[in-house]
Amino acid sequence: MVKKHIHIIGGGLAGLSAAVSLSRQADSQVIVYESSPACGGRARSFYDASLDRLIDNGNHLILSGNQAVFEYLRLIDSIDSLTGSGYPLFPFVDLEEKKRWDLLLSMGKFPWWLFFSKHRVPGFRFPELFALWNLLKADASQTVADCLVNGQLARRLLKPFAVSALNTSCEAGSALLLGSVVRQSLMQGGKACIPYFPKEGLSESFVNPALSLITVQGGKVHNKARLSEIHIENGQVDYFVINHEKIEIGPQDRVILALNAHVAEQILLPICPQVKIPNQFESILNLHYAVDPNLRIKGSLEKAKFAGVIGGVSEWIFIKKGVISITVSAANRFMGCNSENLASLIWQEVREVLNPMTEQPLSEEIPVYRLLWEKRASFVATIEQGSRRPSCYTPYHNLFLAGDWVATGLPATIEGAIRSGFSAAKAVTQFK
Template sequence: MGTIHVIGGGLSGISSAVRAASNGRKVVLYEATEHAGGRCRSFFDSTLGCVIDNGNHLLLSSNTNTYAFLDLVNARDRVRELQPARFNFIEPKNNLRWSIKPFGGWIPFWIFFNNRRVLGTKYFDYIEIFKLRNANANDCVADCVDTNNVLFDRLWQPICRAVLNTDAYNASAQLLWGFMRLSFFKGEKACRPVVFNQGLSDALIEPAISYLKKFSTEIKFKSRVQKLECKSEYVCGFHFRDTVVKIEKNDAVILAIPSGPCSILCPELDPPIQNNSIVNVHYRFDHALLEFEKIPIIGLVNTKTHWVFQKKNVLSVTISDANEFLGCKNSDLAKSIWNELCASLSIQDKTLPPWRVIKEKNATIAQTPAEVRKRVPTITSRRNLFVAGDWTQTGFPATIEGSIASGERAAQLACGVT
């Protein structure tokens, strides 16, 4: 059996490597930076004096591919499922608070209860969900729902930003429907929030690296591939700055890098390259600042801030589809968001705490109808070359679940090339 060469040490590449190794294949993993995890990792921040995640990611209990990955690397105990499902929201402008509390099975009976559905809505407002089901490939979410209904600002916008990292006026209706079908339309047990006990690296990256080492997987950091060498229907090698790796007859290559670099290495793929950013602001305290009724996540409506995560003594804020904030000074952004948090969450001590701003310019592809249509399949025109990434045709939004699913599929196909 040949070697599986995985280019890219982000979550998709790690997923590919883990699955290929579990199939008994020799694996070599190449990562351009000095650490694994890509946009899904933790690191020690010297300013805050603690470990933080480079982004706030939320799993749902319906993420079966992620759970299977956690089981494979023996890390399921490193995440925590919050049950029953509950999503808390605050709308500071009108001083309103409410919770979405699904229950039951695939028929969403919870929409008939005032204390379980979005505040200010009626049960018949939710009929719009079925317009998403009938959406065509060109439809945005805003084309299918009433943008003047309170449900738009209080449900559709928060979900689009959280799941698709794209404003509802631009987000793919078909992609959002796919998410709704696999979560809220499967009942309470399918839409429980799942949080990471000690962070992203502790749950996803470190156990996977340990797993790979058991199989003697060779992991090469600071190894940026600069060129693929192809001959006829095959990749026959790839170039680093100073060396060339030759691909043998029964080897396979998995390209698990972001769509932008992938378009340079393999331009015939023509992948989606329009990206949306995410901005995260982390504030550190001497103790846990807030009590979110056992749910350490809260959504803010009609504010700059979209989601607030409490992680022990760190309050982490997420702004999705945040391209407009990339040019802001970090200090101004930290102060502005802090003032908004104080007003929204009734924080008494308004002294700005230690903070860290992280701007992920290319966090995900823009999940618009046009860019979604450009998502590429795992199989390429080269018989021994496969692609993985949350930007490929996974059937999922560009999320952890999509990343892991893409890596899994690429590995299974690569292992079958011989």
């Protein structure tokens, strides 16, 4: 049987989830083209020689309620590669107000945790819960800041949660988008909010098992394969150009464009200028410090292996074997800061957070570190940028879109990227 070809351009999680989903079809062959030497895009791990450690480009946290993520991990048989405490447990440290607490949600939908002072946000007042109601009922014109109610629930939980989920400040972030995250996480109860992250690295959990599956099922993956042009003839894609080579498209073949937003915009502009794509971006800063692999952390941090930080530059501290990694979202505000000063300031915060929980205090001297600044980590989740998110369909019946910037109803997250990949795959099979 002559198989039809499904060309997937972009080997990030949107492209890989489309590929994994379509490679099961007996009548099709999936071919992935990725411009980098390795797949994974904005969610990848690599060996860093200066640290002599395997690190992720950025710490990624997923929640048990991320349905598409877990469906993808089931398909590639990789659920066991994740780790976490197994509880909806979030240790926090407030550096400004010198306070530590463990947020521990109750598993069911009814929020019993709000009635136990040792499980909830310290200083929380019940009227602040109106903020959640406001977010769930928000319309397309409201920002997150419009919905928040002043108090410790906002300062110690909702603001950090919003900035991490949207990678955008509360003043600019879309309340509608955050509302959909709240609906799929907090409103489902603690069982949907159990945090997970890779035991080893992002590529080991999300990328390598997918590549193996695609290959076993007869698909192909080409690295260092850069798309430069898509050509249209008679209202459909008739060829595209990879590394100066024309790839002809047969009548049954299909193309899924799973690029990052700014590259997709350049490729699509000449062939479908009417398709709008988000074009403003926010960065995420990650700092990885090489530490003693035998470092022992006590208490809830040992269980959770991460902590949220309030009132500092650091927002999340992840503790992995031999590496302490810090994440700062919506980091455009720190552009122009001296990297050494940032690394030094953040290391002092790490010491303040972790020293009460370690057997040996962390050294005053900054360890070897690697600063990774993902300049276009995500589109800015504003109302205006949200209105630029296209569906997976294009004016051409054989060209489809995937990526965390496609209209998924979610911010730019792994869940959004995988959902967009699955939707594009479904569209390919339905749209004959």
